[in-house]
Amino acid sequence: MAEEGSVGIVETKYLTFAAPPNEMTLECGRTLGPITLAYETYGELNDARDNAILVVHALSGDAHAAGYHHPRDKHPGWWDIMIGAGRALDTRKYFIICSNIVGGCQGSTGPSSIDPRTGRPYGLSFPMVTIRDWVDTQKVLIDHLGITRLLCVMGGSTGGMQVLQWAVSYPDMVRLAIPIATTSRLSPQAIAFNEVGRMAIQSDPNWRDGDYYGKTLPRRGLAIARMIGHITYLSDRSMHQKFGRKLQDKSAYGYNFRTDFQVESYLRYKGDHFVNRFDANSYLYITKAMDYFDLTQANGNLEGAFAGVKAKFLIISFSSDWLFPTYMSKETASALRRAHAYVISTEIQTDYGHDAFLLESDQLSSLISNFLSQGMKQK
Amino acid sequence: MAEEGSVGIVETKYLTFAAPPNEMTLECGRTLGPITLAYETYGELNDARDNAILVVHALSGDAHAAGYHHPRDKHPGWWDIMIGAGRALDTRKYFIICSNIVGGCQGSTGPSSIDPRTGRPYGLSFPMVTIRDWVDTQKVLIDHLGITRLLCVMGGSTGGMQVLQWAVSYPDMVRLAIPIATTSRLSPQAIAFNEVGRMAIQSDPNWRDGDYYGKTLPRRGLAIARMIGHITYLSDRSMHQKFGRKLQDKSAYGYNFRTDFQVESYLRYKGDHFVNRFDANSYLYITKAMDYFDLTQANGNLEGAFAGVKAKFLIISFSSDWLFPTYMSKETASALRRAHAYVISTEIQTDYGHDAFLLESDQLSSLISNFLSQGMKQK
Numbered sequence: 053m054a055e056e057g058s059v060g061i062v063e064t065k066y067l068t069f070a071a072p073p074n075e076m077t078l079e080c081g082r083t084l085g086p087i088t089l090a091y092e093t094y095g096e097l098n099d100a101r102d103n104a105i106l107v108v109h110a111l112s113g114d115a116h117a118a119g120y121h122h123p124r125d126k127h128p129g130w131w132d133i134m135i136g137a138g139r140a141l142d143t144r145k146y147f148i149i150c151s152n153i154v155g156g157c158q159g160s161t162g163p164s165s166i167d168p169r170t171g172r173p174y175g176l177s178f179p180m181v182t183i184r185d186w187v188d189t190q191k192v193l194i195d196h197l198g199i200t201r202l203l204c205v206m207g208g209s210t211g212g213m214q215v216l217q218w219a220v221s222y223p224d225m226v227r228l229a230i231p232i233a234t235t236s237r238l239s240p241q242a243i244a245f246n247e248v249g250r251m252a253i254q255s256d257p258n259w260r261d262g263d264y265y266g267k268t269l270p271r272r273g274l275a276i277a278r279m280i281g282h283i284t285y286l287s288d289r290s291m292h293q294k295f296g297r298k299l300q301d302k303s304a305y306g307y308n309f310r311t312d313f314q315v316e317s318y319l320r321y322k323g324d325h326f327v328n329r330f331d332a333n334s335y336l337y338i339t340k341a342m343d344y345f346d347l348t349q350a351n352g353n354l355e356g357a358f359a360g361v362k363a364k365f366l367i368i369s370f371s372s373d374w375l376f377p378t379y380m381s382k383e384t385a386s387a388l389r390r391a392h393a394y395v396i397s398t399e400i401q402t403d404y405g406h407d408a409f410l411l412e413s414d415q416l417s418s419l420i421s422n423f424l425s426q427g428m429k430q431k
Numbered sequence: 432m433a434e435e436g437s438v439g440i441v442e443t444k445y446l447t448f449a450a451p452p453n454e455m456t457l458e459c460g461r462t463l464g465p466i467t468l469a470y471e472t473y474g475e476l477n478d479a480r481d482n483a484i485l486v487v488h489a490l491s492g493d494a495h496a497a498g499y500h501h502p503r504d505k506h507p508g509w510w511d512i513m514i515g516a517g518r519a520l521d522t523r524k525y526f527i528i529c530s531n532i533v534g535g536c537q538g539s540t541g542p543s544s545i546d547p548r549t550g551r552p553y554g555l556s557f558p559m560v561t562i563r564d565w566v567d568t569q570k571v572l573i574d575h576l577g578i579t580r581l582l583c584v585m586g587g588s589t590g591g592m593q594v595l596q597w598a599v600s601y602p603d604m605v606r607l608a609i610p611i612a613t614t615s616r617l618s619p620q621a622i623a624f625n626e627v628g629r630m631a632i633q634s635d636p637n638w639r640d641g642d643y644y645g646k647t648l649p650r651r652g653l654a655i656a657r658m659i660g661h662i663t664y665l666s667d668r669s670m671h672q673k674f675g676r677k678l679q680d681k682s683a684y685g686y687n688f689r690t691d692f693q694v695e696s697y698l699r700y701k702g703d704h705f706v707n708r709f710d711a712n713s714y715l716y717i718t719k720a721m722d723y724f725d726l727t728q729a730n731g732n733l734e735g736a737f738a739g740v741k742a743k744f745l746i747i748s749f750s751s752d753w754l755f756p757t758y759m760s761k762e763t764a765s766a767l768r769r770a771h772a773y774v775i776s777t778e779i780q781t782d783y784g785h786d787a788f789l790l791e792s793d794q795l796s797s798l799i800s801n802f803l804s805q806g807m808k809q810k
Contacts, residue, residue, distance in 0.1 A: 080686035176688070179686075180686040238676075239667060239670070239671065240670040240671060240673075240674045240694040241665075241670045243676075243694055243695065244658075244662045244670065244695070244698055245662060247658075247692075247694075247695040247698060248655060250688065251651075251655050251658070251699075252631055252634075252655055254688070255634075255635070256634070257636050272634040273634070275630075276630050276631055276634065280627055280659060283620065283623045283624060283627070286620075288618060288620045288753070288756070291618070291619040291620050291623065292618065294619075295619045297616060297619060297725060305459075305723055307558075308559065309555070309629065309633070309715060309719065312722065313619065313626075315622055315623050315626075316623070316626040319623055319627065320626075320630075336688060340688065343692065344684055344691075346676060374753065
């Protein structure tokens with residue numbers, strides 16, 4: 053873990069706010085408080101306080117974007133390839149904040165948190181949170197850190213939705229925005245996959261209407277939901293390259309219902325692994341927040357939604373991403389241009405599908421690094 | 432139901448064979464018998480016995496391809512748009528046979544059938560069946576009908592796999608072959624979707640290792656499997672056109688976990704409807720037969736598999752089919768050409784995705800009708 057450029061050992065921090073009677077009113081009309089938000093920071097805020105970058109994460113991500121929590125950790129944070137000395141988000145130049153989301157299960161307030169009114173986990177009594185709510189809570193964190201204007205907000209997938217929402221909700225606070233592999237409104241196909249995943253969780257008898265904390269967890273349901281999601285993150289071609297029709301630990305078909313193919317074994321592993329680190333109710337709340345995301349909702353159309361934005365945009369999509377295909381990024385880019393925003397929109401050729409934003413890529417790194425450098429100069 | 436060209440009222444017929452001690456040996460090495468195959472026929476076999484077309488169906492299809500079983504039936508057979516007087520499969524000219532598959536639940540022997548050795552349903556003691564086995568049993572049916580050479584074998588999706596297997600297994604019996612929206616070997620992505628569907632069924636506590644007959648059925652698991660499948664049968668664009676982000680019976684988000692979007696409601700309906708007509712164990716067996724389908728398996732490569740084929744091929748794919756994309760049909764066509772087969776390969780431009788083969792299409796109809804007419808002339 054002593055590799056060059058690593059941010060090294062880091063610690064997750066927590067900000068708690070909106071304590072009663074000052075609860076935050078959510079988009080759904082209900083209130084929530086107190087709210088804890090988990091976050092990490094890398095690098096130093098400069099004296100001008102103008103080098104701060106907010107990184108926001110996707111469905112299953114967390115505040116731990118870079119470095120290691122313990123010297124013996126096997127894996128670094130989820131975007132370690134991008135964050136560190138000499139990396140695209142260069143910690144010698146920038147102050148990087150990665151914020152978790154409300155409704156999750158990685159240190160921020162969510163359905164598995166204790167409801168102070170009852171002393172028991174919220175479960176399904178947790179209010180529905182939206183991407184606008186996530187951004188509103190992150191705004192409290194940015195204020196707390198003494199930052200009035202972010203150099204950049206960036207993130208992929210559901211993170212990209214937060215980026216767009218940041219530029220719309222707080223136009224004066226965002227100089228640069230980098231939404232990656234994302235959309236301005238979730239497609240019916242993506243809603244459909246989310247709904248089937250939720251049904252798998254809700255059909256698990258151990259789910260018990262969300263009241264399973266301290267009891268047997270709805271592991272099977274969550275594993276199935278994750279497996280469905282995982283297929284949508286890969287491309288057909290990458291699955292051909294990675295697995296093809298190769299068999300798992302056998303030389304001939306088993307002619308039974310145990311695992312035959314490597315791709316089955318891989319998905320089962322991904323599903324099983326996920327349930328050890330993720331809460332099923334959080335999966336329900338987060339996918340629902342994604343489903344509800346539609347920037348045309350408030351203004352009738354995208355151009356209207358983007359009317360007040362001031363950020364400069366670098367929009368990135370991946371050629372083999374079929375969950376958030378390039379046409380969605382183009383739709384966002386066109387609407388932003390009609391709203392007179394500065395937009396660079398680019399598609400990276402890759403076989404890795406939607407997950408490409410999490411993988412090592414010189415092209416992705418240099419696009420982001422150049423965009424940040426130029427933005428930093430043009431004050 | 433008295434519409435022009437309809438074959439009118441039809442009846443499913445049944446052929447039973449391979450009674451002990453003459454059981455059929457399956458590809459997996461196990462034996463099965465007696466075997467009942469459900470089938471229907473439309474039109475008349477001519478004196479030369481050279482006008483017979485075998486239609487084979489996809490995952491959830493059955494022997495009832497055209498016409499009605501009862502005067503009050505609301506819907507005709509699954510390919511009624513194609514079969515009838517003046518239709519692409521013109522019953523004034525051709526004798527059409529539609530055969531069901533072993534392992535299914537629509538009148539043919541399958542896991543829900545009574546095992547004569549025990550007097551109880553087979554359940555998971557039913558042997559694994561493959562697409563080669565399906566074709567071998569259909570061959571018994573064709574022999575029984577006194578047909579030594581079929582004018583054509585045709586079908587879409589899993590039906591198309593049977594078409595390819597027919598041309599390989601019984602080259603002297605197939606003059607024309609029309610595989611539609613299919614592949615010579617199932618892709619890892621399709622295997623992955625099948626595996627998640629199977630996991631949903633097997634995770635339903637009512638599934639009880641397949642021993643649920645006469646008890647509560649694993650409805651939720653089967654519904655989820657069907658919903659996953661259904662998403663893969665539609666295209667992203669057709670879902671935009673059909674549903675978009677339209678809400679179901681409400682004018683604003685519900686901010687709860689009940690159905691918000693029409694696409695969710697549609698999928699739930701499709702899932703619930705399916706469990707009333709389909710057996711969960713059959714879903715397991717049929718998807719496994721699909722997974723195992725790989726014509727390169729026996730011969731090392733596709734060209735070798737097709738070395739002995741004598742049929743002329745019309746291969747059809749659909750531009751928006753992402754489950755069996757056109758590149759798969761092209762792969763089959765190229766290998767057939769290298770094996771010196773006569774091949775017409777064409778992609779139909781459509782937004783309807785994989786399901787397009789089941790939908791009204793002048794282009795599909797005229798392609799098939801012309802190919803059949805020309806083949807019928809060239810004896």
